[in-house]
Amino acid sequence: MDIGIGIPNSVRGTTGPQLLEWARRAEAAGFSSLGTIGRVAYPSYEELTVFAAAGAVTERIRFLSNVLIAPTRSTAELAKQAATVQQLTGGRLTLGVSPGGREDDYLVTGRDFAARGRLFDQQLTDLQRAFAGAPLVEGSAPVVPDGTGPVPILIGGSSDAAIRRTVQFGTGWTAGGVPPQMIAPFVERVRAAWRDAGRGGSPRIVALNYFGLGDTEERSRGYLLDYYGFLGPETAEMIAGSAHRSPEAVRDVIPAFEEAGVDELVLDPTVGDPAQVDLLARAALG
16 A cells, blocks of 8 residues: 655645645655645645645655545636646646535635536536547637646545546545545445446545644644534544544554555645654654
8 A cells, every 4th residue: 555645735834835845855755645635715725736836846756636626616727737737747646536515615716516516527527528638618729738648536525426426537536534444335335336337447545544743733633623613613623633643543544544445545744844744754654
């Protein structure tokens, strides 16, 4: 199983130079991917812009939006942004996307929250066309740079629709912030649907979990309580309490995710100090 690390694009107070230093350290440490989490109505750094900058200071590490709330953008904008990052980074981008669940992300972008599922399905169809170099509107020019090719897509979510979209449009599925025992049954459903649809190979399965190492528990908990406050205090408290806050906790959870059938575990930060990269590397990579 690959071990990736999130980049603290959503941790309040993180600076631009810290994000770039984080990317450099993550590549040097040997992590497989840099992941972002994404919302619009939050004072965070935009994911694909962060990847473009991180690509300029790295050479190997992959990039995964985990997840980007796709229907808050037009398909043309998203396709062009993703294709630009793909070209600038030599093909290192994977788009993890979902329709999300926060109405304010849609309100601030002038999108229809109630129609997000329908919009997402159409968007996934149109992204395939855009990455194939086809025009999105009859009589117009293509929107992505020539020769970009397909950008791999992972689907986020835990609904029947997420499984359908994974099989129809994705190269795999990504799970956000839940323990391995909750992921395993859904992984089996995704793989069974993949086989039943006659798709070759196997879907790529990615999971995200939070961490905060060293003397950072107060900051770590405060960030997660703030970020997930919209879910209510009980759920936010559960998420804040689930972050791995010791090297032993990190080491213990890795084999559990591997046993659940996960191909890549992305450990996402709750503190923006780049020293967290080195602490996690010692715990997770040996």
